[in-house]
Amino acid sequence: MRTALVTGGAGYVGSVLVRLLLEQAWEVLVVDLGLFGWHGLEDVLDHPNLRVVAADVCHSKASWFDKVDVVFHLAGYSNDPMAAADPQRNYQYNAAGTAMVAQMTREAGVPRFILASSCSVYGYSPHRESTEVDIGRLNFPYAVSKLMAEEAARCWHDSAVILRFGTIYGYSPRMRFDLAVQAMMKSALKTGEIIVRDAERWRPFLHVTDAAYAYEYASRYGRGIYNIPGRNYQIGELAECVASTIKRYGLPRPSIVNLSEYDPRNYRVSDERMRKEWSWLPKLTVEEAMWEMLNRAQRDSSWLDDPRSINVTWLERRDELGVRTEEKPSPPGLGPAGAS
Numbered sequence: 001m002r003t004a005l006v007t008g009g010a011g012y013v014g015s016v017l018v019r020l021l022l023e024q025a026w027e028v029l030v031v032d033l034g035l036f037g038w039h040g041l042e043d044v045l046d047h048p049n050l051r052v053v054a055a056d057v058c059h060s061k062a063s064w065f066d067k068v069d070v071v072f073h074l075a076g077y078s079n080d081p082m083a084a085a086d087p088q089r090n091y092q093y094n095a096a097g098t099a100m101v102a103q104m105t106r107e108a109g110v111p112r113f114i115l116a117s118s119c120s121v122y123g124y125s126p127h128r129e130s131t132e133v134d135i136g137r138l139n140f141p142y143a144v145s146k147l148m149a150e151e152a153a154r155c156w157h158d159s160a161v162i163l164r165f166g167t168i169y170g171y172s173p174r175m176r177f178d179l180a181v182q183a184m185m186k187s188a189l190k191t192g193e194i195i196v197r198d199a200e201r202w203r204p205f206l207h208v209t210d211a212a213y214a215y216e217y218a219s220r221y222g223r224g225i226y227n228i229p230g231r232n233y234q235i236g237e238l239a240e241c242v243a244s245t246i247k248r249y250g251l252p253r254p255s256i257v258n259l260s261e262y263d264p265r266n267y268r269v270s271d272e273r274m275r276k277e278w279s280w281l282p283k284l285t286v287e288e289a290m291w292e293m294l295n296r297a298q299r300d301s302s303w304l305d306d307p308r309s310i311n312v313t314w315l316e317r318r319d320e321l322g323v324r325t326e327e328k329p330s331p332p333g334l335g336p337a338g339a340s
């Protein structure tokens with residue numbers, strides 16, 4: 001049995017990854033601040049192979065790393081709006097937090113460190129597909145903090161695996177509706193419209209289940225940086241795909257409103273290295289993800305309105321309420337906040 005430490009394991013991607021690892025008989029320790037609650041892990045909290053600790057990775061404890069085979073480091077601020085709203089905490093969690101986790105991984109002799117990075121490090125680079133050695137033009141706190149995290153990972157681990165993911169979509173038990181596919185779908189269902197700010201710009205998109213499989217694969221193979229972009233879309237093309245899937249599903253086709261606002265976060269990304277070296281490749285499509293999410297929305301439309309599903313507005317609301325640390329999760333089998 002292999003043992004994993006998954007930081008950020010209560011998050012959108014983390015809660016899918018944790019389930020995959022438990023299915024594959026891993027022993028899993030999740031460390032998470034619980035910024036968006038613990039509902040992502042609700043139905044697995046009493047799993048005998050899962051422990052959850054409510055804590056900040058910036059205050060990592062040596063005991064978390066004891067006898068761990070693989071550290072999957074996902075914790076941190078996870079998009080541009082959060083980072084722009086609170087750059088200080090963004091740098092603290094994403095850069096300093098990663099440096100702490102990477103250092104303690106090394107000191108504990110954990111053989112494998114896998115970092116959740118992002119294709120957003122390619123910034124403005126729409127003219128050709130960026131490879132892992134390309135450098136984009138960027139000046140956004142989120143992308144800068146991800147580059148800093150990559151550097152910290154490389155400093156502490158010659159064999160670190162750095163996965164640069166495209167923007168992720170699809171159902172997770174801890175849902176996010178601030179990611180493009182879900183945001184478009186929600187807007188279409190609520191208003192009959194999809195608002196597109198810059199139809200021309202390029203972004204890669206990957207299914208959340210494929211992201212979880214990529215982590216699992218990287219726990220066994222590879223070294224260095226891998227782009228895991230999924231498929232490159234122009235945003236206007238993605239909106240067309242969302243609109244036509246909704247129509248095929250049997251609902252009214254939403255209209256697409258183009259605003260022609262310039263957005264400098266514009267990148268196309270090559271997955272050539274992964275295709276050459278890996279025997280596993282992403283399989284799932286936007287259409288498949290949407291079918292599942294449309295089924296859920298049809299069963300329970302309140303699912304679309306969970307206030308925790310828009311990261312930046314939820315954090316602002318928490319700040320207004322003066323909530324700095326999430327209440328400890330209460331179900332059995334959980335460690336106390338900050339404990340090992």
Ligand SMILES: NC(=O)c1ccc[n+]([C@@H]2O[C@H](COP(=O)([O-])OP(=O)(O)OC[C@H]3O[C@@H](n4cnc5c(N)ncnc54)[C@H](O)[C@@H]3O)[C@@H](O)[C@H]2O)c1
Binds near residue numbers: 311
């Ligand atoms: N979702 C995407 O499209 C995407 C794309 C590329 C990369 N990533 C990266 O993948 C990772 C996971 O993304 P996600 O979509 O699941 O985000 P998410 O916001 O749903 O989850 C992040 C989790 O990390 C926890 N966290 C944040 N700061 C922490 C800290 N200091 N200590 C402990 N826990 C902390 C939060 O409580 C949350 O549960 C992030 O590092 C993100 O940058 C995400």
